[in-house]
Amino acid sequence: MMDRQDIDQLALRLVSLVPPGLAHAHQDLRTNFGDVLAHGLRRLDLVTREEFDVQSQLLARTRAKVEELERRVADLETIAASRGS
Template sequence: MFDAKKLEQIAKQIHESMPAPVKELGSDVNQKVQQVIQGQLNKLDVVSREEFDVQTQVLLRTRQKLNELDAKFAEIETKLSEK
């Protein structure tokens, strides 16, 4: 769901800001930081950018169809009121 490269960057930044003795533990700390970040992000109630963009397009198409139906309905109402 989240970009792995961005997670790696965040984990790297956290790892670099740690004290030297902790840094010396190496990739285990970096991997654990990534796991913790991923776990916390998964708990959030968010959607991916791709899913958001897809739903935005669906909403736009639905709104367009609704506007078309509103126009047709108004046209039918006008015709019926003229009779």
Template structure:
């Protein structure tokens, strides 16, 4: 769901910001930070970029169809108005 490269980058930045004695713990700290970030991100109500892009395309197609239907309804209403006169 989340980009592992970005997650790794954030974990590395956090590790680099830590004092030298903490940095010495190395792999263990990085792994714990990564696990913590993943756990916190999984609690958020978010979607990944791919899902967002798919839904954006669906909404655009739906809007286009809605506009077409509105135009057809307007044409039909105009035809009915002409016939009733």
């Protein structure tokens, strides 16, 4: 998830897009952009990178196990079919 420093950097980037005529409002805009971004991100149902990586690894192991079980079932079906002939 984004930390406060990331949010501040994004707010700075948004402020840099404000026309120069509004330079006096840059600090207020920076603060407001930061607050709005932080609030919006809190409302999202996000997971941390660590949690995502753990779930990805779990999914990979589960997928490998399913593939192994599918191979075993296919082998057993072949054996059963040859015995039934």
